[in-house]
Amino acid sequence: MSELTGTDQRTVPRAMLALTLAGVCCSALLAALDQTVVGTASLKIVQDIGGQDGVRYLPWMTTAYLLLSTSTNPLYGKVSDLYGRKPAYFFALTCFLVGSAFAGLAGGMVELIAARAVQGLGAGGLTVSFIAIVGDLVPPRERSRYMSLFVLIYGSSSVVGPLVGGFLAQSHSFFGLTTSWRWAFYVNMPFGVLAMILVGVAFKVPHRRREHRVDYLGAALLVGGLSTGLLAISWGGQKYPWTSPLILGLVTAAVVLLAAFLRQETRAAEPIVPLRLFTDRTFAVGNVVVFLGTNGLLIGTILYVTLFLQLVGGLGPTAAGLSLIPLSAGMVVSSLVVGRLIPRLGRYRVFLLTGTALATTGLLLLSTLDRASTSWSLAAPLAVVGLGIGSTMTVLSTAIQNSAPPGQIGVASSSVTFFQSFSGTVGTAVFGAILTGIMSAQLGGASGAHVVNGAAPNVALLHTLPPALQETVLNACTAATRGVCLVAAAVALAAFCLSWFVKDKPLASRSR
Template sequence: MSHKQILVVFGSLMLGLLLASLDNTIVSTAIRTIIGDIGGQNGLARMPWVTTAYVLASTAATPIYGKLSDLFGRKPLYMTAIVLFLTGSALSGLSQNLNELIAFRALQGLGAGGILGLTFAIVGDVVPPRERGKYQGLFGGVFMLAMVAGPLLGGIFTEHNSIIGITGWRWVFYVNLPIGIIALFVISAVLHLPKRRVKATIDYIGATLVVAGVVCLLLAAQMGGQQYAWGSPVIIGLAIVGVVVLVGFVLWEIRTPEPILPMRLFRGDVFRVSSIMGFLIGMVMMGAMMYIPFYFQVVNGDSPTKAGLRMLPMMVGLLTTSISSGRLISRTGRYRFFPIAGIAVTTIGLGLMTTMDENTTFFTGALFMFIVGLGLGATMQVLILAVQNAVEMKDMGVATTSSTFFRSLGQTFGAAVMGAILTNQLTSHLKTNAGPSPAMAPVREHGMAILQSEGAMSKLPQPVQHVLIHSFTQALSTVFLFGAALSLIAWFASWFLKEHKLRSMAPSGAAKQGSPDVEAPALAH
């Protein structure tokens, strides 16, 4: 394919990727308003599930889309995923309570799993690894746009009580509808991909086992220390059931002829190491991205829009290294250096962010976020590139979706585990910092509810506000410290990532040579 043709195809993929990426970031600045409106008494404790439901459904759906795309082709599955996503978006906007929102966010996630997984599978189909780096910055640009535009749009919508007679925050979900319609039109018109005639069966048992196991572990992480003590029979039981079910999943995948996650992929060093790194980086990304806007809203009293703008330094850093690393990889054919250096920089940045409190200046916070962005930008896309280059052509789709699966799985656990850490630490610090003083009764009795409400904080005396904010920054520091520890583990793992020569032919090249099983990609004229 020519450079111009590839850009047209990538343009349609970028619209789809923007759709899925925007939804996570646009919710980040709106979540406090949403929780205050429909969250109820325990809204803050359940806040991570608004994100977790989305990412969990996306995680479970991703490898299934990989199998279905082998049966019916990538394009129809890609468009189906967008339709599911738009349906979930419309219903999320109609939610009347947090339970409904969480359920509809899960439906959104089912669509997002196809969009995120198939996007990179399609890229692997049409562009050889050696040339892929030149286009990698384009996807970094999409993430950059989503991360900047998302919080800004989320802030703009939530700052208006009503827009055209509809509650402002509901437009956080409705805005997806016109973007999605445009994406569907463009993809239908210009995207023509290889039609694979592969006989395969869907591993429904494997999908059920992995979802059940992950949900049990997530529930244990989410409810531990909150609804139930960590040593309670409920939490221990959930953890044991989760582990047993996941072991059963592995045993089933070894025996079934068409596994949802082929265990033979783990024989390859690159896939094995990249999966571990992707899982850990997914956890780190979720912790860093989900709570930074919340920090600015609580500590500085920023509006959602302003909190979104303060994320700009991280996005600039991410885009800078995403583009530059992609070009250097295409020029040199070497990729191993970038995740090693990127994760090291991310670890340093998160370590610095543990020092952020109510006295941190804007410049200092911006510098720390910029450093984290630099590290993530050099790491995110390179891992998928390494996996696609290391596997055989016939495994391109399943390897790509499996790699995306582990990163999504990390994001799912990251949202639940870091949410549990924040809640547990915040509860402890509120109790300790408030002390027995009668003046601090609001902190002891309603501290969590006050922090999740935008208007309640400003009505309290200054000493009470100080205790609330200080307790929050102490708890958030622990979250960042945990993220830095995960990032450090990922850095140690990165040294085991082997480097293979980047291929110069895309899988679709076989079609051009007359392969009977694959039709060459084409563009509508």
Template sequence: MALDTHGAVRDVRGGGHVGANVLVSIGALLLGLLLAALDQTIVATALPTIVSDLGGLEHLSWVVTAYLLAATAATPLWGKLGDQYGRKRLYQLAIVIFLVGSALCGMAQNMGELIGFRALQGLGGGGLMVLSMAIVGDIVPPRERGKYQGLFGAVFGATSVLGPLLGGLFTEQLSWRWVFYVNLPLGIVALAVIAAALHIPRRTSRHRIDYLGTFLIAAVATCLVLVASLGGTTWPWDSGQIIGLAVLGVVLAVVFVGVERRAAEPVLPLKLFRIRTFSLSAVISFIMGFAMFGAMTYLPTFLQVVHGISPTMSGVHMLPMVIGLLLTSTMSGQIVSRTGRWKMFPVAGTAVTAIGLLLLHKLDEHSSTAEMSLYFFVFGLGLGLVLQVLILIVQNAVSYEDLGVATSGATFFRSIGASFGVAIFGTVFSSRLGDKLTDAFQGVRLPPGVSLGGLEADPRGIGALPAALRPPALHAFSSAITDVFLYAAPVAAVGFVLAWFLKEDPLRGSVTAPDASETIPPNPVQRSSYDEVCRALSLLGTREGRREVYEDITARAGYDLLPAASWLLLRIRRYGSVEPYVLAERSPVPLQTVLAAERQVEERRLVDRQGLDLTLTEAGRVAAERLAAAREDSLSELLGDWWKPGRSTDLTQLVKELTSEMCGATSERPHNGSVRRVS
């Protein structure tokens, strides 16, 4: 290790700048992201207890929906405001909003307050999710980003497992309010570290922010979710309120289309919908978000109310679903990246998801733990088969300038689908529960202090019933919850039909499986086209990727050299001279490999020795130039029709940066241009 002039530690082993402040900042970013992602899943296992305490079972779904809607709608604004006013300032603001929302949620005295404060919390959470990964692009060089974005993906994967468990643990051991209060100390730590350690270079990019488009799309989504949530429960379907909301939603949608046609930088470019793959993928993403979060919200209620399982153990019981999702999500992404064939996965995934929903419908109060675990696992398998691949095929279908917005668009539709799923599942559950309780206790005299309305509002009322009356009450709750899975199955079947119409275009070389952060939760990703390509190409910086790179460019240049020999020649080309032992010490290449490369280039008379240093001969200079040209050709081939020199300035610059880093980066460059030992 060595210190640069700013006191930052350079990571000489990886060949990039990774300062101590950067590592601390990334830790704080991961902590902020953990909080935002956790609050999408931690509430689910606490919901039955929250409803018992605050009442309002019919509005249970809005505790989740309010957070999802606010986070989704605010995503495009956070991303572009960060470009204009600085991401550090915006990220700190997002943390503050999130913490204020968390504190208010913990102090809520009724369901209305909790729902409103959850929306405020979601507004901050959306900023944390978007800006955390954008800031990585500001402080980490392109070659290193894949490694750190993998950490962010791991955080999202962990929250899918930890959320239900922690939600149950806090609810059972402390209070449901600690589900929100736990954010406060962690968020304050993240805020302090970001303020002290994060230093972001000034960005000159400026955007025309589509405020009106953002507001309109959020308003349309809210109107439609309100119709789905309140229709048939709070107000009749033919009531003036529901009809008015539906008409308002349609009018706002028409206005949105008109605004987006004229917007300089539309939040959702309408031209994307002329691409069949994008349109179909958007609808299928909506359907999968609908099924995933609709089920994840009501399964803990089924486990706790119907089976009497503790909040903590209900989280444990849901692990098979998460394991199935992670298993097939990882597997499908790897297979697609290696084979280039992807259509089988959305087809199979939507089919297995529909089967999983039908299996969930078969559950009742007598189902065994093994049966429930198996059905949860099958449902998770279906989700994992399709979620990751949908992002990948959307990225493959669009032009470079639309790459970033297409990615965010696909995840946006999944998030909106999640909001709809939770709302509609809630409506179905509330209406079915009332009917089934009425049928179960028709002609039955209930004990004093117990009413059907009370049972609907507070499941704990079942415990006050005589032993003989509890089974019909449990069956009413069981069938009301599992009926929602039956109604969701045809929606998943529609996704299965649509998946057959996807056109399996060949994958671009640079299109790789997206990180888990884009697939496991309904995370509304917002990155630029440049960021998306940078993320994909950064995978070339892995050890396996580097070896393949040098094998490829050596063959392209027409030489029969060891991959490490090509690597060595390109480093000498960049710095004028290198000392092999120091190079091995400060790079990921083992000493014996460097020495074997040194012997080969000396035998081929491609280098001369001057003391401890190696310099290029005339033949070596020719070879190094051909290798460098081959590297740029290789990158441009990976990018395919995304990159045409002279057409996309930022992408041309990225190719040059990566060519430079991959073909000649090392840790130290003293003033004389050689790579030497630093004492």
């Protein structure tokens, strides 16, 4: 078989599909790796170009990228529906590559943060474009096969990224060239250009232009509301108390701006996010399950199990990162299997229920860890969590796209990527607050509470404490990690319960 029937019953040659997928997979992988690679190399970056005050700029390396990539997700979906996938994709990839180039050349932290913001502006469109382009090229019944590639990319990047970042943070010589952290940004250039060429040459789906009005006011309100909300979530409880005037002001601004956005969307001739999509039960409930059952659980598991293994298990950062291989492997395996079973059965809800049930079970098993737990004893629970999240992500991408009209595939795709990104931000903040809250309660204000700052274990500080206090801190960290996993299991259980309300809509063999 050499052809597939894509959107509007258009025949899509296999060569075109393969080359286009190679391009969008390449660019999506760059975006997925960027966060973990740069995060691992961040301390080395600050040492090299940060100066005396460099550490205070460190959170902005992530925050600037996160704000732009998450808040622009819905805009890319709408723009690609209005103007076509190629212009939106090329704009996103160009921003990502320009940001990468300037980040690699940065001589100071302010320059680097600005470049990271430009990178984030592009990264938000690369993930949306992947899902939307698959929706254009592949009929609904076959989409899950290709959506599993999305999970493969993000599952593997969570393990590969820290290893690459750790490698690039140290100097190595190859063929007369010496690597440094700057290569974490420069390496994006050749692969990004290759992706642009592949998509430019192979992707030939025509776009039907139509008269439309761009909702500029809605776009501004959405970006403003999401940005202030994300800042509040990122800073609250970490940099500033939740009750501080700044955080309360950001929360108030976010609520006002987003309320104004919703009002604007009811009046706009061409809304950025058509609210009528949320009248479809599968679309609405599916996005809630995306928020509850994907990135928040994944990032919470990665951060706090890794912290436990470093602080309590005594592993180094690299060894702790490698201990997450079962989690990533589980994601990849379940995504590939489910991606092939859905086209054969024509059903997807059973795999969503299975996935959320597995994630709940795995997190409950992780909540039983103790001081004697090792990376080997946690491998099976981590694999179960991975199997659950991988299945859930694959099903939801397919189900949500299938519930949207053909002309709004971009908006549907952006809803998936937005709620995944937002889930990760909220999950990090909430689970971090739970961890520090339990530790503080266990330690009763003892100096050992400073051993954990967010998700960063200070092993050197631990070893300076008296032996009795060290034991107290390790017990507190174990109890706090159990608490995080138990809350995460409750969230996964809520996702399981909501999954019963996702309808098994028919998956057409030919696009509508």
